[in-house]
Structures are given as structure tokens and as C-alpha cells.
Amino acid sequence: MFGFVIGTMCLFGLLGVIGGHHHHHHGHHRRWHGRGGWDRGGRGDWQERMGAAQSEVIKRRLHIDEDQEPMVDLALSDARRAVLELRSALRETRSDLARAVTGETVDDAAVAAIFAAQDEALKDTRRQILSAVKQIHAVLDPEQREAAAQWLQRARAGWV
Helix, strand or coil: HHHHHHHHHHHHHHHHHHHHHCCCCEEEEEEECHHEEEHEEEHHHHHHHHHHHHHHHHHCCCCCCCCHHHHHHHHHHHHHHHHHHHHHHHHHHHCCCCCCCHCCCHHHHHHHHHHHHHHHHHHHHHHHHHHHHHHHHHHHCCHHHHHHHHHHHHHCCCCC
16 A cells, blocks of 8 residues: 555656646746646646546545545645655755855765755655555555555556
8 A cells, every 4th residue: 555655656746747847938837727728827736736636536446435535635635745845845955955066075064964854854755655545544445455456566667
């Protein structure tokens, strides 16, 4: 089950990378709005819609019922938020790394501090994802757990 959520988070990451390629037209950011065409707006809305769509796919594949749905939604939302926070934390270290390599020599202490901060952010993300996995696992029945395991086993190598 842990691999299931890790795979899901990898998918979120991949979609985030794909979504990172903005479409610009005359200096304005635009996004595809389904049948409605292009609309201006930020990435946050897109990420929320993609997260909701991904959650729906997971819930349908596992045949999540109405009683299970609130807990699964909350756990997936928590896991998605944890991954986005990690991504943000990693992005924030870029400028620190740039400062660490601008001198005559690499500032080993600064690089070590950057890696330590990244390690802490990753540990926190792992903790939050494991919590989400346990929450989802707790509400699944044996057949749903089996379906999740089979889904993981059939997943293409690039997905997990």
C-alpha cells in the first residue's frame, strides 16, 4: 500500500513538472480550461483540479464507497500537500546553492546545511505520506487492498 501512495505521489510530481511548462501568449499566462478554451490564471488552480482528478481515478479503481470517501479524500489531500511542500522547500534551496558555489571554492558548510535542510524536508514528507497511507489502509476492505496491490504490480515501471 505504501508503494501505491508513493506511486501516486510520483504521478503528482510528474504532472507538476509537466504543468511547470507554462504557455505564454503576449506576456500573459493562460491555461486550458477544458471545453471552454484558454483562460488566464495561476498554477494553483490547475494543480487542485489535477489532484482532484487523480483522487477520483484512485477512488474509482479501488471502488471507494461513500463512507470511505471522506477519509480517502483527506489522506490524499494531506499527501498531495506534503509533496507540494517538499517541492517548494527544494526549490527554495536553489538560491542557497547558487551562493555556495559563487566563490573561489565551494562553501562546504553551506552545501552541508542545504543537504541537511533537504533531508529534514524529505523526512517530514515521508512521515506525512506514511500517515496518509495508514489512513487509507485503515478504511479499505480486504478486496480493496488486494485491488491496490494488483494495481501496483501491474503499474508500468515509469509510474512507480
